[in-house]
Amino acid sequence: MATQAPEKPQFRTSPSAYETLVKHLDAHPEDLPKHPEKYDVSRSDIYYEDRWQPIFAEMRAKGPLHYVSESPFGPYWNVVSHKAIQHIEALPELFSSSWEHGGITILERDMDAEEGRELPMFIAMDRPKHTGQRRTVAPAFTPAEMKRMDDEIRKRTGELLDSLPKGEMFDWVETVSIELTTGMLAILFGFPWEDRHLLTFWSDWAGDTEIALVKDLTNDREEVLQEMATYFQQLWMKRAQEEPGPDLISMMIHSPAMNQMDPREFMGNLVLLIVGGNDTTRNTMSGIIHAFDKFPDQRKLFEENPDLIPNAVQECIRYQTPLAHMRRTASEDTELFGEQIKKGDKLILWYLSANRDEELFENAEKLDITRENARRHLSFGYGIHRCVGARLAELQLRILLEEMHKRRMRVHVAGDVERVRANFVHGFRKLEVEITEF
DSSP, X not given: OOOOOOSOOOOOOOSOHHHHHHHHHHHOXXXXXXXXXXXXXXXXXXXXXXOOHHHHHHHHHHOSEEEEOOOTTOSEEEEOOHHHHHHHHTOTTTEEOOGGGTOSSSOOOOTTSOTTOOOOOGGGOOTTHHHHHHHHHGGGGSHHHHHHHHHHHHHHHHHHHHHSOSSSOEEHIIIIIHHHHHHHHHHHHTOOGGGTHHHHHHHHHHHOTTGGGOGGGHHHHHHHHHHHHHHHHHHHHHHHTSOOOSSHHHHHHTOXXXXXXXXXXXXXXXXXXXXXXXXXXXXXHHHHHHHHHHOHHHHHHHHHOGGGHHXXXXXXXHHHOSBOEEEEEESSOEXXXXXXXXXXXXXXXXXXXXXXXXXTSTTTTSOOTTOTTGGGOOTTOOGGGSXXXXXXXXXXXXXXXXXXXHTTEEEEEEEEEEEOXXXXXXXXXXXXXXXXXX
C-alpha cells in the first residue's frame, strides 16, 4: 500500500514537459524539426493531427523496411510490418536494445552529453544483465498478484466512476485515465498517496522524446529527473530499513541483481516503470472511449454482450497502440528482408504500423471487438523485452469496462479532442466527454 511521504523539499509540479516545449518552440521556431524525407515518420505533427495511417499503409504496401537517410533523429530504418518486427525482436543478440548502443527510442545517443547523464534501464539492456533485473520486478505482475490486486483496483475504479459528473462535460483524460493509472503506480511503488500526482508529472518529462531534441531544455529535463531521483532515494533509504514488502522498491532493494545499482541506473529503471505503467494504460483508457465513440456499432456490441470485454480489451490495445515505436541497433552487418543492414544501423519498430498490418488484421483500420486474432497485437512488444506489466494493464482495462458496463455507462465525446504531440507516446492530452446511460 502507499506510504507516508518522506521528509522532502518542495517539488515542482508545473509546468509540464509539453507546456515547456510548446512555449520554447513558439519563441524559437528555428528549433522546430525539419522533415525533408517523405517517409520520415519521426515527425510528431502526423500523430498530433492523426494522419499517420496512410503514410504507413503506403510503406507497408512497398515493403517491410524503408531507409530514412536524414531526420532530426539521424538516419534510421522504418520497420513497418508485423512479421518483420517479430523477426527482429526474436533476435536480441543481433538487434540490440542496450542503452550503450542507443537504447529503445528513436533518439540519438548524445555522445557529447556530460558524463553520467544517461539513464540505463533493464528494457535498454541486453542479456544477461537484462534477465536478472527483469526477473527482479516480474513477481509484481504474476497471475497471483493480479488476483490479489483485483478487488482494490475494482473498488477504486468503481468509486471513481460513481463520482463522475452527470449531464455536464468533463475531461476523461484528466479525471479518469490519469487518476486511475497514477493511483495504480502509487500502489505498485508503495508511493505516498498524497504525492501521487508527481508520478504523472515525472512520467511526462521522462517520456517526451521531442523535448530531448531541444538542447536549451536539457537542463530543465535533468533537473526534473534529479528531483524524482532525490524523492525516490529517500523512499529507498526508508524501505531499506523495513522488512521486505510486495512493492517494487522493496523488490529492488532485496534483489542481488538490482540492489547494487548506481544512482543513474536506479533512476533509469524508475523512469521505465513509471512511463511503462503510466503512459501506456492511461492512453488506452482514453483510446477506448474515443474508439467506441468513433465506432458506435462496436460500443453497441459491448453494451449488449459483456462477455466480449476480455477480447475488447485486446482489440482496443491493438487499435490504440499506446507506444508508437521501439528501437533496436544492429550489432553486426546482416541482410534483412532483402535489405543490407550495417553494424550500428538504427531500426525503428513501428508498433502502430504492425498493429494495422492488413496481412494479419482484416479491416485493420476498424475497431472490431469480435476480432479473433486481436491478441496478436504488438503493443506490448515481443520476445524477451515483452512488457513485464502487460497483465496489469489488461486487468485495469478489463475492470474499467466491466465497471462501466455494470453501471450501464455510455461515454460520448462531446468537446475538444487533443492528441499527444509525440512520436513515442501515442495518445490523448484531452478528451472532453459527457456521460449517459444505455
